[in-house]
Amino acid sequence: MNIAVIGTGYVGLVAGSCFAESGNDVWCVDNDAAKVENLKNGIIPIYEPGLPEIVQRNIREERLTFTTDLEAAVKKSFVIFVAVGTPPQPNGAADLSAVFSVAAAIGRAMDRYKVIVVKSTVPVGTSEKIREILKKETTQPFDLMSNPEFLKQGAAVDDFMKPDRVVVGADDIRAAEILRDLYAPFVRTGSPVLIVDVRTAEMLKYAANAFLAARISFMNEIANLCERVGANVDMIRKGLASDSRIGPAFLFPGVGFGGSCFPKDIRALIDTGRQHQYEMKILEAAAAVNSEQASLFVDKIRKHFRGELSNKRIGVWGLAFKPRTNDMRDAPSVKIIEGLLAEGATVIAYDPEAMDEAKKIFDGRIQLVGSNYGCVEGADALLIVTEWQAFRNPNFERMKGMMRQPVIFDGRNIYDPIPLRQLGFTYYSVGR
Ligand SMILES: NC(=O)c1ccc[n+]([C@@H]2O[C@H](COP(=O)([O-])OP(=O)(O)OC[C@H]3O[C@@H](n4cnc5c(N)ncnc54)[C@H](O)[C@@H]3O)[C@@H](O)[C@H]2O)c1
Numbered sequence: 001m002n003i004a005v006i007g008t009g010y011v012g013l014v015a016g017s018c019f020a021e022s023g024n025d026v027w028c029v030d031n032d033a034a035k036v037e038n039l040k041n042g043i044i045p046i047y048e049p050g051l052p053e054i055v056q057r058n059i060r061e062e063r064l065t066f067t068t069d070l071e072a073a074v075k076k077s078f079v080i081f082v083a084v085g086t087p088p089q090p091n092g093a094a095d096l097s098a099v100f101s102v103a104a105a106i107g108r109a110m111d112r113y114k115v116i117v118v119k120s121t122v123p124v125g126t127s128e129k130i131r132e133i134l135k136k137e138t139t140q141p142f143d144l145m146s147n148p149e150f151l152k153q154g155a156a157v158d159d160f161m162k163p164d165r166v167v168v169g170a171d172d173i174r175a176a177e178i179l180r181d182l183y184a185p186f187v188r189t190g191s192p193v194l195i196v197d198v199r200t201a202e203m204l205k206y207a208a209n210a211f212l213a214a215r216i217s218f219m220n221e222i223a224n225l226c227e228r229v230g231a232n233v234d235m236i237r238k239g240l241a242s243d244s245r246i247g248p249a250f251l252f253p254g255v256g257f258g259g260s261c262f263p264k265d266i267r268a269l270i271d272t273g274r275q276h277q278y279e280m281k282i283l284e285a286a287a288a289v290n291s292e293q294a295s296l297f298v299d300k301i302r303k304h305f306r307g308e309l310s311n312k313r314i315g316v317w318g319l320a321f322k323p324r325t326n327d328m329r330d331a332p333s334v335k336i337i338e339g340l341l342a343e344g345a346t347v348i349a350y351d352p353e354a355m356d357e358a359k360k361i362f363d364g365r366i367q368l369v370g371s372n373y374g375c376v377e378g379a380d381a382l383l384i385v386t387e388w389q390a391f392r393n394p395n396f397e398r399m400k401g402m403m404r405q406p407v408i409f410d411g412r413n414i415y416d417p418i419p420l421r422q423l424g425f426t427y428y429s430v431g432r
Pocket of ligand 1: 006007008009010011012029030031035083084085086098101102119120121150151152153261
């Protein structure tokens with residue numbers, strides 16, 4: 001099949017290269033000319049395990065082409081995916097301007113029947129607006145479908161290649177069969193392809209993210225209370241996880257969730273509720289718990305140092321919003337570091353992949369060092385903010401010798417408190 005993917009970010013690049021990997025001819029379109037130029041040379045702008053190999057192989061084998069020419073890509077393609085960003089507006093509603101402008105451009109470029117598929121996360125009813133835009137721009141026939149994406153950054157290629165399910169929102173069952181064929185190579189082990197109406201598909205994506213975000217906020221709230229009553233959230237988590245009605249995923253307390261999806265998608269769903277005179281009470285609470293979680297962590301640090309952070313040197317391990325990505329959009333690290341800087345602390349930070357992103361965000365206001373131990377030298381405290389695998393088993397003896405004060409604030413509960421205290425560390429974590 002000839003496919004165009006418009007928007008070559010975390011979702012579009014993964015989808016486009018995985019479709020190429022399964023034998024299709026794919027044109028990945030982006031309006032960021034520098035990004036396209038790099039991709040043409042096999043330079044990947046994001047860190048995503050397994051992605052460079054697939055991109056480079058499919059460029060080499062001439063199934064994957066990067067371009068800024070949307071019109072040409074649309075003309076060559078039968079199926080066109082829209083995967084541009086839908087960032088939050090100040091009031092929480094999704095900003096759909098990129099989706100709508102791409103829809104208009106697709107309409108103008110259409111020269112025959114096309115299948116247009118919205119992969120961006122968009123509020124319920126958006127596809128109907130896109131249909132109107134397309135109809136204004138073209139008299140050519142088309143089918144419009146919704147195909148929300150469920151990949152997780154950090155495991156995006158695996159998730160795309162082996163999805164738990166594929167959701168196709170279609171008002172025409174024959175059009176849905178086109179997507180079923182396209183996804184057939186990825187669901188050979190029996191994952192379902194759920195064919196639903198377009199509005200249900202749009203809603204399903206938000207429901208999934210909102211549920212996962214609510215689970216994390218629920219556990220953070222339980223952890224916060226554990227701290228106050230002297231219970232251990234680790235054992236509570238294990239007890240909950242072994243209940244077959246609950247299960248183990250997304251029960252880890254910490255410094256709050258971040259990233260480009262959960263925070264924005266909850267806010268957009270709350271906004272959709274508001275537009276339909278319905279208050280999303282659980283999600284309002286999940287968002288409120290989350291926005292406080294990073295500040296509670298900073299409070300803990302402030303309290304330890306009796307409110308005096310101005311002469312303190314604080315090391316930070318982990319800046320990306322989660323491990324195995326370089327993405328710092330809405331990362332808790334940003335809130336925490338801004339909180340420390342506002343108190344006058346000196347921050348020295350390291351992340352295995354997000355250093356370039358951090359440079360852009362902090363612009364010289366923090367020191368970035370080339371190794372995790374570099375943050376520890378002379379530090380009054382070390383914070384664990386992102387649970388990268390490489391941070392799980394460090395040389396604590398060496399660290400203790402390097403630090404001005406052996407204090408660790410573990411925002412991800414990756415260490416066992418007992419041996420750390422035996423080694424002489426003052427150790428804080430979340431809910432333990
Ligand atoms: N990141 C995730 O894990 C994830 C998972 C599932 C769904 N989603 C959803 O997928 C969508 C894309 O997310 P993302 O993280 O890939 O975003 P992103 O910001 O990484 O990528 C968007 C890309 O679109 C390009 N773009 C913007 N306007 C354009 C235009 N007019 N023409 C051509 N290209 C244009 C940008 O240059 C950018 O490269 C969002 O709606 C998001 O909510 C994201």
